[in-house]
Amino acid sequence: MANKTTVVLPCSGIGKPYGEIGRQSTYTLMEDLCPGKVTTTCLAKLMIGDPDAVELVKNNPVITLDGCAQDCARKNVESAGKKPDRAVRVINTFKHHRDLKPTGILDLGEPGRKLVEILASDLALEIDCPAKKEGSADA
Protein backbone atom coordinates (compact mmCIF):
# COMPACT_ATOMS: atom_id res chain seq x y z
CA MET A 1 0.00 0.00 0.00
CA ALA A 2 3.08 2.20 0.11
CA ASN A 3 2.77 4.27 -3.05
CA LYS A 4 -0.95 4.98 -3.17
CA THR A 5 -3.37 6.91 -1.08
CA THR A 6 -5.04 4.50 1.29
CA VAL A 7 -8.73 5.01 1.90
CA VAL A 8 -9.66 4.26 5.48
CA LEU A 9 -13.40 3.92 5.94
CA PRO A 10 -14.80 3.73 9.46
CA CYS A 11 -18.38 2.68 10.04
CA SER A 12 -20.97 5.26 11.05
CA GLY A 13 -22.07 3.73 14.32
CA ILE A 14 -23.02 6.07 17.16
CA GLY A 15 -24.65 3.54 19.45
CA LYS A 16 -21.43 2.22 20.98
CA PRO A 17 -17.90 3.61 21.46
CA TYR A 18 -16.30 1.32 18.88
CA GLY A 19 -17.63 3.31 15.95
CA GLU A 20 -16.01 6.43 17.37
CA ILE A 21 -12.75 4.57 17.98
CA GLY A 22 -12.71 3.66 14.28
CA ARG A 23 -13.39 7.25 13.27
CA GLN A 24 -10.78 8.72 15.60
CA SER A 25 -8.24 6.17 14.41
CA THR A 26 -8.95 7.30 10.87
CA TYR A 27 -8.39 10.96 11.75
CA THR A 28 -5.22 10.05 13.64
CA LEU A 29 -3.86 8.30 10.57
CA MET A 30 -4.84 11.16 8.26
CA GLU A 31 -3.55 14.01 10.40
CA ASP A 32 -0.83 12.61 12.65
CA LEU A 33 0.67 9.33 11.48
CA CYS A 34 0.27 9.23 7.72
CA PRO A 35 -0.52 12.73 6.43
CA GLY A 36 -0.85 12.70 2.68
CA LYS A 37 -0.97 8.91 2.56
CA VAL A 38 -4.41 8.34 4.01
CA THR A 39 -7.79 9.78 3.18
CA THR A 40 -11.41 8.96 3.94
CA THR A 41 -14.83 9.66 2.58
CA CYS A 42 -18.32 9.60 3.98
CA LEU A 43 -19.67 6.08 4.10
CA ALA A 44 -23.11 7.52 3.34
CA LYS A 45 -21.79 9.06 0.12
CA LEU A 46 -20.58 5.66 -0.94
CA MET A 47 -23.96 4.22 -0.08
CA ILE A 48 -25.82 6.59 -2.42
CA GLY A 49 -23.38 5.78 -5.21
CA ASP A 50 -21.72 9.20 -5.27
CA PRO A 51 -19.38 8.93 -8.28
CA ASP A 52 -16.40 10.56 -6.56
CA ALA A 53 -16.68 8.28 -3.53
CA VAL A 54 -17.09 5.16 -5.67
CA GLU A 55 -14.08 6.06 -7.82
CA LEU A 56 -11.99 6.75 -4.74
CA VAL A 57 -12.53 3.31 -3.25
CA LYS A 58 -12.24 1.50 -6.57
CA ASN A 59 -8.91 3.06 -7.45
CA ASN A 60 -7.11 2.89 -4.12
CA PRO A 61 -6.33 0.43 -1.36
CA VAL A 62 -9.14 0.35 1.19
CA ILE A 63 -9.17 -0.47 4.89
CA THR A 64 -12.55 -0.72 6.60
CA LEU A 65 -12.96 -0.23 10.34
CA ASP A 66 -16.14 -1.68 11.75
CA GLY A 67 -17.45 -1.09 15.22
CA CYS A 68 -19.60 -4.19 15.44
CA ALA A 69 -20.01 -7.62 13.89
CA GLN A 70 -22.51 -6.31 11.34
CA ASP A 71 -19.47 -5.15 9.33
CA CYS A 72 -21.40 -2.34 7.64
CA ALA A 73 -18.36 -0.51 6.31
CA ARG A 74 -16.95 -3.65 4.73
CA LYS A 75 -20.29 -4.67 3.26
CA ASN A 76 -20.96 -1.24 1.81
CA VAL A 77 -17.53 -1.14 0.19
CA GLU A 78 -18.20 -4.56 -1.29
CA SER A 79 -21.56 -3.35 -2.55
CA ALA A 80 -19.71 -0.59 -4.37
CA GLY A 81 -17.73 -3.26 -6.22
CA LYS A 82 -14.53 -3.32 -4.20
CA LYS A 83 -13.16 -5.93 -1.85
CA PRO A 84 -11.38 -4.14 0.99
CA ASP A 85 -7.67 -4.87 1.25
CA ARG A 86 -8.09 -5.11 5.00
CA ALA A 87 -11.27 -5.35 7.06
CA VAL A 88 -10.78 -4.57 10.74
CA ARG A 89 -13.19 -5.11 13.60
CA VAL A 90 -12.42 -2.52 16.23
CA ILE A 91 -13.67 -4.81 18.97
CA ASN A 92 -10.66 -7.07 18.34
CA THR A 93 -8.32 -4.29 19.46
CA PHE A 94 -10.34 -3.97 22.66
CA LYS A 95 -10.14 -7.73 23.21
CA HIS A 96 -6.37 -7.41 23.41
CA HIS A 97 -6.64 -4.49 25.85
CA ARG A 98 -9.62 -5.16 28.06
CA ASP A 99 -8.29 -2.75 30.66
CA LEU A 100 -8.90 0.08 28.19
CA LYS A 101 -12.67 0.45 28.44
CA PRO A 102 -13.98 3.61 26.78
CA THR A 103 -15.96 5.80 29.15
CA GLY A 104 -18.38 7.30 26.64
CA ILE A 105 -19.75 6.90 23.13
CA LEU A 106 -18.42 10.07 21.50
CA ASP A 107 -16.21 11.24 24.33
CA LEU A 108 -14.08 8.12 24.70
CA GLY A 109 -12.13 9.17 27.76
CA GLU A 110 -8.48 8.40 28.32
CA PRO A 111 -8.79 4.60 27.93
CA GLY A 112 -10.68 5.00 24.68
CA ARG A 113 -8.14 7.48 23.35
CA LYS A 114 -5.41 4.98 24.16
CA LEU A 115 -7.23 2.35 22.12
CA VAL A 116 -7.37 4.83 19.24
CA GLU A 117 -3.60 5.30 19.46
CA ILE A 118 -3.00 1.56 19.47
CA LEU A 119 -5.28 0.82 16.53
CA ALA A 120 -4.00 3.75 14.48
CA SER A 121 -0.38 2.81 15.15
CA ASP A 122 -0.95 -0.76 14.04
CA LEU A 123 -2.67 0.36 10.87
CA ALA A 124 0.12 2.86 10.17
CA LEU A 125 2.53 -0.06 9.98
CA GLU A 126 0.41 -1.72 7.32
CA ILE A 127 0.16 1.50 5.36
CA ASP A 128 3.93 1.79 5.63
CA CYS A 129 4.00 5.07 7.52
CA PRO A 130 7.13 5.73 9.50
CA ALA A 131 5.63 7.20 12.64
CA LYS A 132 4.78 4.14 14.68
CA LYS A 133 4.13 4.85 18.31
CA GLU A 134 5.27 2.57 21.08
CA GLY A 135 2.92 0.22 22.89
CA SER A 136 0.96 -0.99 19.90
CA ALA A 137 -0.50 -4.43 19.53
CA ASP A 138 -2.53 -6.46 17.07
CA ALA A 139 -5.47 -4.72 15.45
Place this chain on the structure above:
Amino acid sequence: MLELVEITPPKKVGIIPCNGEELPEGTLTRFACRKVLDQIKPNNTVTICLPLFINNGKEERGFVENFPTITVDGCDKRCGQKITEKLGGKKPEHSIVITDLLKEHGINAPGSARTLVDMDQQAIDLVAGEIAKKVDEIISKPNDGGK
Protein backbone atom coordinates in the same frame (compact mmCIF):
# COMPACT_ATOMS: atom_id res chain seq x y z
CA MET B 1 -63.65 1.96 43.17
CA LEU B 2 -60.53 1.95 41.09
CA GLU B 3 -60.52 3.94 37.92
CA LEU B 4 -58.85 2.17 35.00
CA VAL B 5 -56.41 4.35 33.16
CA GLU B 6 -54.93 3.34 29.85
CA ILE B 7 -51.18 3.66 29.91
CA THR B 8 -49.72 4.24 26.49
CA PRO B 9 -46.03 3.90 25.76
CA PRO B 10 -44.22 7.07 24.67
CA LYS B 11 -44.33 7.80 20.98
CA LYS B 12 -41.07 7.06 19.23
CA VAL B 13 -39.30 8.95 16.49
CA GLY B 14 -36.26 7.64 14.60
CA ILE B 15 -33.38 10.05 14.17
CA ILE B 16 -31.24 9.23 11.14
CA PRO B 17 -27.98 11.20 10.99
CA CYS B 18 -25.75 10.90 7.96
CA ASN B 19 -22.73 10.78 10.32
CA GLY B 20 -20.58 11.96 7.41
CA GLU B 21 -17.03 11.10 8.42
CA GLU B 22 -15.40 13.38 5.88
CA LEU B 23 -16.98 16.66 6.91
CA PRO B 24 -17.18 18.72 10.11
CA GLU B 25 -20.92 19.00 9.53
CA GLY B 26 -21.12 15.19 9.60
CA THR B 27 -19.47 15.20 13.00
CA LEU B 28 -21.99 17.81 14.06
CA THR B 29 -24.85 15.44 13.12
CA ARG B 30 -23.40 12.82 15.47
CA PHE B 31 -23.01 15.11 18.46
CA ALA B 32 -26.39 16.79 17.99
CA CYS B 33 -28.19 13.47 17.61
CA ARG B 34 -26.54 12.01 20.70
CA LYS B 35 -27.57 15.11 22.66
CA VAL B 36 -31.18 14.59 21.63
CA LEU B 37 -31.04 10.86 22.37
CA ASP B 38 -29.28 11.18 25.72
CA GLN B 39 -30.43 14.49 27.15
CA ILE B 40 -33.35 16.22 25.45
CA LYS B 41 -35.72 13.51 24.25
CA PRO B 42 -34.45 10.19 25.65
CA ASN B 43 -37.93 8.68 25.94
CA ASN B 44 -39.14 9.58 22.48
CA THR B 45 -36.17 8.99 20.21
CA VAL B 46 -34.03 6.19 18.88
CA THR B 47 -31.27 6.38 16.31
CA ILE B 48 -31.11 4.41 13.10
CA CYS B 49 -27.68 3.29 11.94
CA LEU B 50 -27.71 4.25 8.26
CA PRO B 51 -25.23 1.60 7.01
CA LEU B 52 -27.05 -1.10 8.95
CA PHE B 53 -30.34 0.12 7.50
CA ILE B 54 -28.86 -0.38 4.04
CA ASN B 55 -27.42 -3.76 4.94
CA ASN B 56 -30.89 -5.08 5.53
CA GLY B 57 -30.86 -4.60 9.27
CA LYS B 58 -34.27 -6.01 10.16
CA GLU B 59 -34.87 -3.82 13.19
CA GLU B 60 -33.85 -0.70 11.28
CA ARG B 61 -36.00 -1.51 8.26
CA GLY B 62 -38.96 -2.41 10.45
CA PHE B 63 -38.67 0.77 12.48
CA VAL B 64 -38.47 3.05 9.46
CA GLU B 65 -41.47 1.35 7.88
CA ASN B 66 -43.61 1.76 10.97
CA PHE B 67 -42.46 4.89 12.75
CA PRO B 68 -41.85 8.52 11.80
CA THR B 69 -38.27 9.56 11.11
CA ILE B 70 -36.17 12.71 10.95
CA THR B 71 -33.09 12.71 8.75
CA VAL B 72 -30.14 14.92 9.67
CA ASP B 73 -27.73 15.48 6.80
CA GLY B 74 -24.46 17.34 7.00
CA CYS B 75 -24.54 18.65 3.44
CA ASP B 76 -26.87 19.12 0.52
CA LYS B 77 -26.08 15.72 -0.93
CA ARG B 78 -28.75 14.61 1.56
CA CYS B 79 -27.46 11.04 1.74
CA GLY B 80 -29.54 10.16 4.80
CA GLN B 81 -32.73 11.50 3.29
CA LYS B 82 -32.15 9.77 -0.06
CA ILE B 83 -31.42 6.40 1.52
CA THR B 84 -34.41 6.65 3.84
CA GLU B 85 -36.74 7.47 0.96
CA LYS B 86 -35.33 4.74 -1.26
CA LEU B 87 -35.23 1.90 1.24
CA GLY B 88 -37.83 2.98 3.76
CA GLY B 89 -40.47 3.40 1.10
CA LYS B 90 -41.58 6.76 2.42
CA LYS B 91 -40.34 10.26 3.05
CA PRO B 92 -39.01 11.20 6.46
CA GLU B 93 -41.35 13.44 8.43
CA HIS B 94 -38.65 16.09 8.51
CA SER B 95 -35.31 16.51 6.78
CA ILE B 96 -32.70 18.77 8.33
CA VAL B 97 -29.63 19.89 6.37
CA ILE B 98 -26.91 21.24 8.63
CA THR B 99 -25.31 23.60 6.12
CA ASP B 100 -28.67 25.27 5.48
CA LEU B 101 -29.52 25.51 9.17
CA LEU B 102 -26.18 27.04 10.14
CA LYS B 103 -26.40 29.54 7.31
CA GLU B 104 -29.92 30.51 8.30
CA HIS B 105 -28.75 31.28 11.83
CA GLY B 106 -25.41 32.83 10.92
CA ILE B 107 -23.40 30.22 12.81
CA ASN B 108 -20.07 28.93 11.52
CA ALA B 109 -19.54 25.25 10.87
CA PRO B 110 -16.96 23.49 13.05
CA GLY B 111 -13.42 23.76 11.77
CA SER B 112 -12.58 20.08 12.02
CA ALA B 113 -14.28 16.75 11.49
CA ARG B 114 -11.99 15.21 14.07
CA THR B 115 -12.79 17.17 17.18
CA LEU B 116 -15.43 19.68 18.15
CA VAL B 117 -14.29 22.46 20.46
CA ASP B 118 -16.07 24.71 22.95
CA MET B 119 -16.99 27.28 20.32
CA ASP B 120 -18.85 24.56 18.38
CA GLN B 121 -21.26 24.06 21.26
CA GLN B 122 -23.56 26.74 19.87
CA ALA B 123 -23.86 24.78 16.62
CA ILE B 124 -24.51 21.51 18.49
CA ASP B 125 -27.20 23.20 20.57
CA LEU B 126 -28.82 24.72 17.49
CA VAL B 127 -29.02 21.43 15.60
CA ALA B 128 -30.10 19.45 18.65
CA GLY B 129 -32.77 22.05 19.40
CA GLU B 130 -34.06 21.87 15.84
CA ILE B 131 -34.28 18.09 15.99
CA ALA B 132 -36.08 18.24 19.34
CA LYS B 133 -38.53 20.79 17.95
CA LYS B 134 -39.36 18.49 15.06
CA VAL B 135 -39.75 15.55 17.47
CA ASP B 136 -42.24 17.60 19.48
CA GLU B 137 -44.19 18.41 16.33
CA ILE B 138 -44.44 14.73 15.47
CA ILE B 139 -45.38 13.40 18.89
CA SER B 140 -47.96 16.13 19.46
CA LYS B 141 -49.93 14.99 16.43
CA PRO B 142 -53.13 13.34 17.66
CA ASN B 143 -53.16 10.32 15.35
CA ASP B 144 -50.22 8.97 13.40
CA GLY B 145 -47.41 10.63 15.24
CA GLY B 146 -45.62 7.41 15.97
CA LYS B 147 -46.58 4.27 17.81
